[in-house]
Amino acid sequence: MNTIHAALVTLFIAIGTFFLLVGTIGLIRLPDVYNRMHATSKATTLGAASLFLAGTIYFAPSAPGGAGLTSLVGIVFLFMTAPTGAHVISQAAERMGIEFAGDAVWPDTGESRPESPDESDE
Amino acid sequence: MSLVALPTAIAEASTMGQLGTGAATLAQATADPAGVALFAALALPFLGALVTPLVYRALGERTAWFAALVAFASFGLVASQFGTTGSVSIDWIPTLGVSLTLYLDGLSLLISLLASGVGVLVFTYSAGYMHGEPGQARYYGTLLAFMGSMLGVALAADLIALFVFWELTSITSFGLIGHYRESESSLYAARKSMLITVSGGLFMLVGFVLLAFVSGDALGSTTFTLIGTPDSMIANADAMRTALENAGLFVPVLVLVAIGAAAKSAQVPLHVWLPNAMEAPTPVSAFLHSATMVKAGVYLIGRMRPLLVGDEWMLLLGTLGLITMTVTALLAVGASDIKELLAYSTASHLGLITAGFGFANQLGAETGAFHILNHALFKATLFLVAGIIAHEAGTRAISELGGLRHDLPITGIITAIAALGMAGVPPFNGFYSKELLFESAYEVAHELGGLAWLFPAVAVFGSVFTFLYSIRFLWLFMGEKPAGLGEVHRPSLALLAPPVVLAGLAMIVGIDPQLAVDTIVQSAFGSAVAGEAHTMSIHLPTELTPAVAMSAITILTGIALSPFYDRLRDGVRRLTHGPFSADWYYDKAVYGLERASGLALPRIQTGQFRTYAAWMLGVTSLLALAGYLAAGVSIPAFSDLSITAPVVIVLLVAIVGAAAVARAPSHIAGVLTLSVLGFMVALFYVLSSAPDLALTQLVVETLVLVIFLLVLNRLPAFYGDTDRGTVARDALLAGGVGLTVTISVLVATAGSPDAIARFFVERAPVPAEHGSILADFGGGSNIVNVILVDFRAFDTMGEISVVAMAALGVLTLVAMRGRGESS
Amino acid sequence: MTQFVLAGVLGLLFAFGTFLVLRRDIVRVVWGVTIISQAANVYLVTMGGLAGSVPILGHGPPDNPATITDPLVQALVLTAIVISFGTTAFALVLTYRIHEEHGTIDLRELGETGGEH
Amino acid sequence: MSVITRTVTRVVFPLILLTALALLFQGHNLPGGGFIAGVLTVAAFALVYIVNGLDYLQEDLLGRTGDDVEGGPAIVADFLNVFAGGLAIAAGGGVVAILLGQPFLSQAVLFVHDLPIFHELELASAFVFDLGVYLVVVGGLLTILTVVGDE
Amino acid sequence: MRRWPAIGVVFAAVWLFVRGVALTPERVAEELLIGLAVGIPLAYTFRRFYADEIALGRVVRVLPATVAYLAVFVKELVVANLDVVYRVLSPSLPIEPDVVAVPLRVESDPAITTIANSITLTPGTLTMDYDNDSNTLYVHGITGRDEASLVEPIRTWEDYALVIFDEDASPEDAPPAAPRGDVGGD
Amino acid sequence: MAAQIVIAPLLIALFTAIATLPLRRFPRAQRAASVLGALAYLGAVALLAGRVADESILVYQLSAWPSPFGITLVADALSLFMLGLTAIVSLASVAFSARFMSGFAQRISYHTLYHLMVVGITGSFLTGDIFNLFVWFEVMLLSSYVLVAFYSGPEHTRAALTYTVLNLLGSALMLLAIGGLYATVGTLNMADMARRLATPAQFGVDPVPVLGLTVLLFCVFALKAGIVPFQFWVPAAYRAAPAPVTAMLAGVVKKVGIYAIIRLYFTVFAAATLPAGLGLPGFVGNDFLSFFGPIMFVMAAGSILLGGIGAVSRDDLDGVLAYSSIGQIGFVVLPLAVAATVPEVRPLAIAAALVYALNHGLTKSMLFLASGTVKEAVGSVRFERIGGLAKRTPVLSIGFFMGAISLIGIPPLSGFFGKLLVFRTTAHAGALGGRGGAVALGLSLVGAILTIAYFSRAWNRGFWGTESEGVRTATYAPSLVVIVVALAGLLLLVGVGFDPVLRAAEAAADIALDRQAYVDAVLEGLQ
Amino acid sequence: MSVATELPGFLSLAITVGLVVASGVTLLAGYRVIFGPTTPDRVVALDTIATNVVAIAVLFALQTDDGFFIDVSLVLAIIGFISTIAVARYVSEGDIIE
């Protein structure tokens, strides 16, 4: 394994690790579930994808294709599903009536927003 | 199976002087019994019982005659062997040293003849008595089986075979006593007799088992054969006794056997079933309480006597017999029902027989043997008379009866013969055996002195009451007919003939006792003594011996007390309340048990899962910790195995996850937290180089989550609030379980099995050199998978069965909803 | 050190599982059982030793079998996971049916009608 | 669920199935095997069920029409047959070994040479067993899912 | 022509990736055969699932638009993440969340889905909900940017998507107005 | 060439189970297949018994991998004794089911579950591999969970929950124990384990931690066998399950726990000795059995007393029978406790336990089937609703009566010999001065008397007494009565022809104690 | 856990750091799963954990040079998605009561 190759892998590992960290910090720090999802759906996904990319690069020369190709599938899959997951969760949260932090409001479009009783979680 | 007669062996043994049975008997009777006759006599009643339902369909009430015929055939077969002695044997369980050995000698002959002979009369009597009664097929069938069982008890020489028939008498009598099964008192009586007699039998069985155990030492090989073969226990009585004493088992065996006999023969305090047993139809009472059931106990005592007689024997059985004789005689005085009177009287006379056999002298054995015969004759008569009275007068209450001689003159005469015999008045039959008891008791007292003088004193004391109630029974026929008593019918011939025959026999014995002695009593007596039996000579006394004086005192005191009978009776009744009543301890024990059960059970089987789980986990932990402690495990020293930071973090998250599940505020929160745990376990597998496990864990985790969600969707939010105390207790238990597991991990990680793992590693893959078919290798690089589908595919077979069943189970739970049992 | 960490972790997992098993809510009891089963599986994996490489080979037997993690415990645990999965699924649906039949998932309430009264 | 979810599901569903089958095929040599593949397959169906509903799964995806049968939707009968078949394959394969004079569940590998493209093909009888496992898991878990989901 | 055989071929291609085939002609050929053997039956079995799928013959024609879309997307993706880094790691948590409604021109499921997911992956926006009747996406914005700058990249993708997914509307059409009432909070 | 007959019973049950699934659309064929399967199972067990009689120990290596690497099946006199019981009870129960269970129940899953339960039982009796034992336990258990819950009503689901969850905990504990044993002893093969424990130095095994692990395992077996204090699930589960299933649960499934205790603790773990002896007050000796002896004794005593006392106050037939099962299992464990404590009587004691187990298996299954027959006809087995059965259905009642007195120990029914041998064991132990022998003897007497107490009560309240309306108007299915009576006849037959049964039990006990023969047969050619 | 020896030091360091960070953030995300406060918060956090686990598996694949752990990652990703969809569906449309 030559140094450039290793450096490239290391780079993507570093990027990935960094974004994983950022995503999770966002999950902890941001005020409501909607904002938290901004962090996780973008940063965490990108972090994982970056690591998959590191995998693609890492495994590429030793066995052209191989686990590298599978890593690509992983990236595509993540990009397809992570936002969908966020969408589904936010849709659920919104339908459960979880309030927005700050002064955000649901746009008044005349459509009825599905109402459900306030959640009392704890 | 081999049918073998063993008379020659007996003869040999007797010449060697080892045979405990009376030499006199042997001298008289040296012929061998015919095996076929004995087995046929025994088998006939059972076969008869089996076909009784069919016979009843054909003959109806005339089945009584069929049964009488069967009984007569058995009687004839046994009688045909009169004068023979010896044993016949069929292999049964050779592995256990158990055979179906039958042995005929004086004692067994006496009992067999009584059982089958009285049987004939009882069946005849039943033809009249049971007219129009329900359940006759059952009645005759059971009674025949009962009679067969009694013959078996008498004839069996193998202890196990003896026990078979012994318990069969209990079981069949259960059916007979409970004949009127819609009557609560019948059910009570039947259950009571079964509980006491069968339980007693079990004690006796233990005694037998111990005897057989000792026989291994005494005789060189374990046997259950009591008598009749050269290597039987009684044939080697001395060796057996020595071995018993050496093993410290003499008294235990004696007591155990005595308990069985006492339960069967209604000895105090096990007599309490007997009065209730009067719930049976009267012919059954006559049969059970004169010649059969209760005689089994005293028969056993007589049979065991050569083996076990001695000081302990006398102390136990002599005392027991006399106490029983006295106490139950008193109770008989207190009776208000003629059958009750006769029942207590039965117990009393069995006490007399027991006491007789209990005395260690030869006179005692004479007493027992002779009184077995006498009691059978007068008591069977009296029961049949009681049946006639009940049948014809419509009542059994003593207070409502009187002056029956006018309507039942013949019955009156036979009652007089039997009752005077029972009272011990000369020259009636009971007098002679009672004289023997007095003589025997006096001899014992004279020999031992001191407290032993209580024996004759109590014997006399008890006999006074015997005299009193006997006369009272006779008085039913005297005096004037009470106003309340309606018309009394004449009994039919079927009812009358049997007691007449019995009373006639009793009369003959009374007139010529020596005839009875020569015919059978002498040989029966011989069976009950160890060593040489002397020759009995029985006749009316011609001089004033102590025994004659005792008889005189008895009779005179009895006569003197007669006027006060009613006061005595009331006194006894006053005494027998509360703890002194017949049913008291039995009811306390049985119903107390039921009550205790009803109270205790809800405290144990609470229905509370928490209790169950706590017990299970708590006990398991406790025992496992005890196991570690007992073995003395030591916690291994720190090893140099390193653990990486990611693993530690993953495990930490797992713990946090588990803790969070434990305090999850809602179902959904708990399920999600559980998923965290699942993910961490999967990660642990990843980090432990177990990709297959990680994959499996993950996919399973997801599906479990989905099923959880599907189910939670339909469940309420309940998650229970528990008080602090409960939480603390649970936490303590949880800590205990955790500690157990922690120790299990620590002690078990010491070893590392690699031989087997290495085999799998080497055999799983495809080797470099191989032919076109590879059978000795797994042919795969994923060793785990090769193990699952090849090395241990059998496990996987079971595993997929589980999956299939889980699916079927879920389907069943839902599909069967509302389709369960109709109850 | 490893075995002390593992011993502590497994002990705690069993303890939490036990605590849950003693709750009133059936769902919690099922969680407890799930935790205990998983802990037992982890225990089993631990028994095979944690050091060692993945029991997946290239073609042909390995040069040094001793460096490979014990594959047998992994196979055993796999079987155990599947089995406990099947039983858990059944237990969950049973819980649902209990609720349908009794209108409660409170074990105490359920027990009050289920003892030997 | 929304069109977004449904559309993503439609794309992801075959991807999951292909992954599952890949795990099934490679199981003998790489991580995977019948059980994992089976559960993953079921997970794919579970996704469709969650997103599109049971009726869609039964009628639109699997083309099974018909009224509910005893014990659940019509499709359950098919699922039962799948796992019965799986059991039969797994056990039946083992019995083949018996017929060949070997103990139950004995496995062998057959190497077929000189094939076009493949050159050498390794046919492991254990795969048949694994296939049985796969079918049992798929049939069994789909049964559970359907029955519970139908409630 | 039925669609499932074509889809089967696509499955075979995906199979190559999933299996991680070594990129040598022999291995690819082997696996492709297996992939077809797996993929075509699979496609047949689930053919009903893809009844309204777009024709794959168009794939080549729309390739340029697809590439353009991806390019824009990747750019936005990177920006988005740097944006998140900034917001998450700033001690002051500089956020000003709000929700906007974005009426769409695209009407096919794949197009809507593509746009919706792209929104989530790109700066400051997150698709919360989609309303079928009004063909409107509800987007959560994390910053207080005005609606126009928030919607702008969405419109760009929509233009490409209209081409890629063969929509009735064309990129030249004006974006539909928000259904009714005020859009946005400030 | 392997002796394929060893696996035949298991395969027959397995394929019967599989076949009944697709046959559910043809109810008659399904029923026929199910009964024929049970019949074929009996035949296979008989053939296997013949082979074992000739060859003593038959070893079967699944997948053709040698022990201790592959899974081994071991058919010896002990396995066959238990398989014989299984085959008989199973045939009777399945034939009973064909009439007793509703058509719907049979179609939906009953037969498959039933035969898979038999598969699990068979596997448990035959396997020589401790983890494989776990697997077959699970197969047996899962089917029994479902079958307990089968009617799916309130009592059934509740009983099944208790039963299921307790056993799930048990399974986790079992896994824990197996894992620990594998790590410390280094094998899963029972024979190999025995060998390693017998010569620990040779294999680098430390027997000290093994004791605690075997205790964990023991508790699991005690749970399966329903021994106090692990009996809690028994009454409700036995009541809830359909009668033929309860017959199997009480008759056979319980005995699997007993079998496992005999096989593992007397054949395998008895090999181990503790260098420093048992260091806990109240325990004397340096082998594992010395530790288990007193524990088993307390458990047996608890079972006998709780079962006996509990049964005395039950107000339904099934309740009496269920508690009786707890008490009777105590009678099976009692000789084992004696065997563990007094080595001199070990062969006798194990034979006693086996004979008692056989007797209880036959008798209790018959009694539950009788109870089921009544339930089917009358709709209830509560005493307040079933008085006077003896008048209405004398034949069935005679059957029940025979069962009851067999359990009491009345000769010449088979139950007597169970009692006799237990008495013999305890009496011999007592006579030999074995600790607790006399106490054990007293305990067995008390237990026997309790048996009389509850059966006489049940009889009086259910079979005698005034006929209830339900009983008067009920019609009893002759085919069910025939099965009950056939089993009752078997009780008599076993008693009268007891010698071969005893020889079988003694052979089983001998082989169970002949560790060397077991090890040699399984590990042939390995040393 | 054998580390492929031929890896340059900085790469193996990166992998190790990556593993520790990924595990650590899992712990952080665990906080949100446990403390919510709302169910969607828990779901988001669980989803994040799932993604982190994917990352860890990839890193482990690199560390051990075992490509097949990538398969594990892919399956993990699939699993995470399905879980998220399932939970979201049942908390919003089902009647799961808090």
Ligand code: NA
């Ligand atoms: Na092979």
Ligand code: NA
């Ligand atoms: Na039942």
